[in-house]
Amino acid sequence: MPPKPFLLFCFLLWGCRPAFSQLSPRTASYDIQVRLDTAEKKLYGRQALHWANPSADTVRELQYHLYLNAFRNSESTFMREAGNFGFMIDAMRENCGWGWTEVQRITDGDGNRLAMEYIAPDDGNPADRTVLRVPLARPVLPGGTIRAELEWTSQIPRAAARTGYNQDYYFLAQWFPKVGVYEPAGMRFAQAGQWNCHQYHAEGEYYSDFGVYNVAITLPAGFTVGASGVLQGVEEQGGEKTWAFRAEDVIDFTWAASPHFKEIKETHNGVQLRLLAYPYHEHLAERYFRVIKFAMDFCGSRFGPYPYPGLTIVDPPLHGMFSSAMEYPTLISTANLCFLPASVRTSELLLAHEFVHQYFMQMVASNEQEEPWLDEGITNYYEARIMDELFGPQSSTVDWLGFRMGNLESNRGEFFGLDNPQIADYGRFSWQFPEGSGHAISYSKTTLWLRTLEGLLGTEALDEVMGAYFRRWKFRHPCGQDFIDVVNEEVAKKFGNRFGENMDWFFGQVLYSTELCDYAVASIANTPVAPPAGIFEETEDCVRPEGKGEPRFRASVIVHRLEGLYFPVEVRITFEDGQTITEQWDGKARSREFVYEGRGRAVAAEIDPERRICLDKNFINNSRAVAPQKTGVRKYFLQFLFWMQNAMQGLSMLV
Amino acid sequence: MIVITAYTQGWNAVFRNGRMWLALYLFNLLLALLAALPFSGYLSRTIGSSLAAEGSPGGFDYTLFNDWLREYGQGLAPILDASLGFLLLYLLLSVFLMGGILLVFLQFAEPFRWGIFWRGCPRFFWRLLRLTVYFLLVQAAVLSLFGLLFYLTTGGFAIFEMETEMELVQPLYYLLPVYLLVAVLVFMVQDYAKIHVVQEDRKWLARPLRQAFGLVFRNFGSFFLLYLLNIATLLLLFGIYWWGSGPLSSAGSPALLFLWGQLFIFGRVGLRLLNLASAAYLYHRAVQHSGTEA
Ligand SMILES: [Zn+2]
Numbered sequence: 001m002p003p004k005p006f007l008l009f010c011f012l013l014w015g016c017r018p019a020f021s022q023l024s025p026r027t028a029s030y031d032i033q034v035r036l037d038t039a040e041k042k043l044y045g046r047q048a049l050h051w052a053n054p055s056a057d058t059v060r061e062l063q064y065h066l067y068l069n070a071f072r073n074s075e076s077t078f079m080r081e082a083g084n085f086g087f088m089i090d091a092m093r094e095n096c097g098w099g100w101t102e103v104q105r106i107t108d109g110d111g112n113r114l115a116m117e118y119i120a121p122d123d124g125n126p127a128d129r130t131v132l133r134v135p136l137a138r139p140v141l142p143g144g145t146i147r148a149e150l151e152w153t154s155q156i157p158r159a160a161a162r163t164g165y166n167q168d169y170y171f172l173a174q175w176f177p178k179v180g181v182y183e184p185a186g187m188r189f190a191q192a193g194q195w196n197c198h199q200y201h202a203e204g205e206y207y208s209d210f211g212v213y214n215v216a217i218t219l220p221a222g223f224t225v226g227a228s229g230v231l232q233g234v235e236e237q238g239g240e241k242t243w244a245f246r247a248e249d250v251i252d253f254t255w256a257a258s259p260h261f262k263e264i265k266e267t268h269n270g271v272q273l274r275l276l277a278y279p280y281h282e283h284l285a286e287r288y289f290r291v292i293k294f295a296m297d298f299c300g301s302r303f304g305p306y307p308y309p310g311l312t313i314v315d316p317p318l319h320g321m322f323s324s325a326m327e328y329p330t331l332i333s334t335a336n337l338c339f340l341p342a343s344v345r346t347s348e349l350l351l352a353h354e355f356v357h358q359y360f361m362q363m364v365a366s367n368e369q370e371e372p373w374l375d376e377g378i379t380n381y382y383e384a385r386i387m388d389e390l391f392g393p394q395s396s397t398v399d400w401l402g403f404r405m406g407n408l409e410s411n412r413g414e415f416f417g418l419d420n421p422q423i424a425d426y427g428r429f430s431w432q433f434p435e436g437s438g439h440a441i442s443y444s445k446t447t448l449w450l451r452t453l454e455g456l457l458g459t460e461a462l463d464e465v466m467g468a469y470f471r472r473w474k475f476r477h478p479c480g481q482d483f484i485d486v487v488n489e490e491v492a493k494k495f496g497n498r499f500g501e502n503m504d505w506f507f508g509q510v511l512y513s514t515e516l517c518d519y520a521v522a523s524i525a526n527t528p529v530a531p532p533a534g535i536f537e538e539t540e541d542c543v544r545p546e547g548k549g550e551p552r553f554r555a556s557v558i559v560h561r562l563e564g565l566y567f568p569v570e571v572r573i574t575f576e577d578g579q580t581i582t583e584q585w586d587g588k589a590r591s592r593e594f595v596y597e598g599r600g601r602a603v604a605a606e607i608d609p610e611r612r613i614c615l616d617k618n619f620i621n622n623s624r625a626v627a628p629q630k631t632g633v634r635k636y637f638l639q640f641l642f643w644m645q646n647a648m649q650g651l652s653m654l655v
Numbered sequence: 656m657i658v659i660t661a662y663t664q665g666w667n668a669v670f671r672n673g674r675m676w677l678a679l680y681l682f683n684l685l686l687a688l689l690a691a692l693p694f695s696g697y698l699s700r701t702i703g704s705s706l707a708a709e710g711s712p713g714g715f716d717y718t719l720f721n722d723w724l725r726e727y728g729q730g731l732a733p734i735l736d737a738s739l740g741f742l743l744l745y746l747l748l749s750v751f752l753m754g755g756i757l758l759v760f761l762q763f764a765e766p767f768r769w770g771i772f773w774r775g776c777p778r779f780f781w782r783l784l785r786l787t788v789y790f791l792l793v794q795a796a797v798l799s800l801f802g803l804l805f806y807l808t809t810g811g812f813a814i815f816e817m818e819t820e821m822e823l824v825q826p827l828y829y830l831l832p833v834y835l836l837v838a839v840l841v842f843m844v845q846d847y848a849k850i851h852v853v854q855e856d857r858k859w860l861a862r863p864l865r866q867a868f869g870l871v872f873r874n875f876g877s878f879f880l881l882y883l884l885n886i887a888t889l890l891l892l893f894g895i896y897w898w899g900s901g902p903l904s905s906a907g908s909p910a911l912l913f914l915w916g917q918l919f920i921f922g923r924v925g926l927r928l929l930n931l932a933s934a935a936y937l938y939h940r941a942v943q944h945s946g947t948e949a
Binding site: 091159166167278280317318319321322337338339394402403404405406409410412413416417604606617618619620621622623624625628629630631632633634635636637638639640641642644645646647648649651652653654655 | 683684686687688690691694695698699701702703704705706707708709714715716717718719721722723725726727738741742745746749750753783787790791794814815816817818819820821822823824842904909910912913916920923924927
């Protein structure tokens with residue numbers, strides 16, 4: 001029997017538990033009761049916002065996002081920008097499935113009815129109603145709190161981008177009036193205290209404060225609901241059910257409902273995994289859980305255990321594809337077409353990606369609208385790491401009928417596949433990337449330079465740096481400079497000044513310039529060196545060149561930097577006797593010559609043989625050999641020949 | 656059973672005319688080589704001094720392919736254009752050779768003679784070319800019709816109206832077999848029409864076409880069974896190739912894989928001949944049975 005003081009200690013510890021388990025500052029918490037009218041496709045909501053002023057300012061207004069107003073008409077800022085959502089938006093437009101949110105009433109804790117007006121801080125678009133300004137009757141003092149109660153109604157858009165309904169499938173993301181983030185002076189880019197509450201744009205979604213969400217959802221009894229947080233209970237009354245959820249220390253709350261969902265549950269590391277899939281996708285559960293468990297272990301060992309009790313995975317039906325591939329706190333969605341072969345791993349890569357977002361976006365809550373690379377890029381990089389480790393680096397995304405493509409490889413393909421990869425740097429908001437280049441730059445280019453950073457520091461060191469960044473900024477709102485600061489500190493700690501005073505030279509290039517990287521071996525020359533001949537001080541007679549013996553060679557290898565970016569690289573030179581020399585080159589000069597005398601002839605040279613500099617746009621010119629290299633040429637020539645023969649024989653069948 | 660006899664007689668004819676088989680394979684190889692040689696030169700110029708392609712022994716290398724296409728892809732366009740020209744040329748050559756092939760097979764027990772073969776080639780060229788064009792148009796119409804049916808049954812690919820993605824696939828369950836059946840029937844009629852044109856040696860095509868239709872209609876069971884048997888043999892050949900190419904590809908031996916591929920092409924040429932020879936036999940038997948008027 002344990003001694004009594006120990007029991008007392010345990011009891012005290014238990015009593016303190018809520019304080020220990022509070023992970024975030026809980027600045028903006030919500031109690032929401034919402035009723036879904038499936039006939040009218042409407043939401044009727046009542047909500048109370050508990051907002052704590054995080055600053056030393058006196059705050060005189062609140063600003064709310066009314067995201068669903070993006071789908072109110074064709075003139076909203078979202079709709080004007082929504083080129084990438086073409087076919088989804090078309091479906092909404094054609095079916096007159098527009099959506100909106102109207103706040104009927106807002107009162108403060110004292111019962112004062114508050115005024116409200118729509119504002120458009122980004123573009124002044126008078127038709128945009130996605131931001132609501134609410135001047136307060138009584139300002140919120142520094143460190144003070146306010147309770148704001150709202151009554152609102154929303155028309156759910158039909159199959160809009162990321163959110164909406166189609167048939168009897170509902171995916172409610174960005175669905176309730178959500179308060180913006182108040183940034184005190186000095187936080188991120190804020191010069192003075194300010195509301196950061198952008199309009200809803202077609203690109204870039206998240207930036208919110210942490211809080212606790214108590215959400216009660218009432219809808220017809222036949223529906224199954226999946227949502228952020230943990231299910232507290234279900235009550236049935238008069239043919240309707242009310243599902244109560246509680247999500248703690250999250251920045252958002254999302255839910256999905258359908259009468260056709262099949263629920264499949266598993267537990268991993270004490271976390272309940274809940275898959276909601278349509279019956280004909282049930283067989284995919286094993287694939288989904290496999291990658292989620294792997295990603296959970298992968299992230300857990302690098303950044304810390306997933307701290308939430310559950311994770312809900314929604315596998316939308318075909319008509320719900322508008323909601324696929326999305327990340328919300330403790331709820332993610334994937335996409336799959338069940339006639340696709342299992343070796344086309346779209347759903348796996350989406351799940352890996354959306355799970356990593358639980359760390360970068362949800363816990364490290366950067367501003368996706370202002371710096372999309374900070375969550376999407378880092379997430380995409382770790383998606384590639386997870387996929388390549390789980391399924392092999394050259395086949396992790398597709399391995400079908402002889403066609404293979406790894407995840408990291410596909411990122412190189414996407415970024416360098418841009419018509420103009422130099423089209424934009426990162427110094428712009430998510431909706432300001434020209435010609436739809438945002439994805440390739442925020443996701444893929446970031447993946448490439450993070451892989452390059454990994455190549456320079458080593459995988460383990462990079463993971464430690466990223467772990468430090470995560471730990472310092474979890475449940476906070478970092479900006480890009482905060483990330484750079486952590487990298488600088490950690491690299492200095494680990495490597496001293498091996499990479500210079502700090503890593504600003506690296507970020508200055510990859511983040512704030514649009515230059516590309518391309519190293520090439522320009523030439524290899526081997527010139528015979530005549531032995532010394534003539535009159536020398538220590539000789540009396542003329543020294544004649546000896547005709548015998550091995551001839552000496554002066555081997556010269558010239559390498560070029562063809563593009564603007566530079567990184568320290570290795571150059572490996574192979575000599576005719578099979579010996580190699582690996583040179584370290586700072587990679588800065590436009591041209592560099594490596595000269596060797598008396599080592600015999602150089603037969604080949606290769607820059608960055610380990611392919612650490614993933615940003616190098618052309619790996620083919622990274623190496624050169626003196627003798628023609630026939631294996632590859634022969635292989636691809638024979639393949640081409642065989643295809644031609646088959647094509648010809650196939651054509652002859654038409655005769 | 657007549658179909659089995661035709662099938663075995665077809666094999667007999669193919670082996671008896673082995674020189675023609677070899678020649679047709681060599682034509683294929685030669686023309687493909689002509690099309691592919693510029694590609695080889697271009698490969699040598701672009702990756703021939705790099706080590707990048709040396710380290711990827713087996714399988715598809717996406718990074719290499721991607722870098723190559725992006726950095727050097729512009730030079731590929733004229734090569735592909737020329738390849739298309741060679742494909743067209745091969746199609747015409749196939750029409751040209753068809754007359755010779757059929758004339759040889761219609762000699763039945765005769766030993767192979769180049770004279771007969773070369774006599775048939777120019778003699779029937781224009782007629783077989785016209786026939787090919789007609790049947791290509793028919794095949795295109797059949798394909799368009801079934802494409803349209805697929806489009807209509809999926810509501811114009813209205814994915815947001817569908818319950819599941821199986822609604823995209825399910826129409827194929829019945830449309831695809833019916834399409835394949837119709838396409839195969841058209842090919843079959845085309846084969847017998849060709850044989851009839853060569854056998855009857857008539858200037859105009861309308862009558863042989865009508866007669867070929869009638870012949871196929873009257874002997875549908877045996878003709879179709881033979882066609883299925885030949886298709887099954889072709890599928891078997893594809894299966895054998897697929898079975899062997901996987902291990903050879905991962906073994907990283909391009910030369911062995913190439914040899915395996917050449918055996919496959921040689922087999923494909925042979926099976927094309929088998930189809931014609933066995934059909935010629937069946938045609939002959941059918942005509943004998945129904946008298947002189949086919
Ligand atoms: Zn993402």
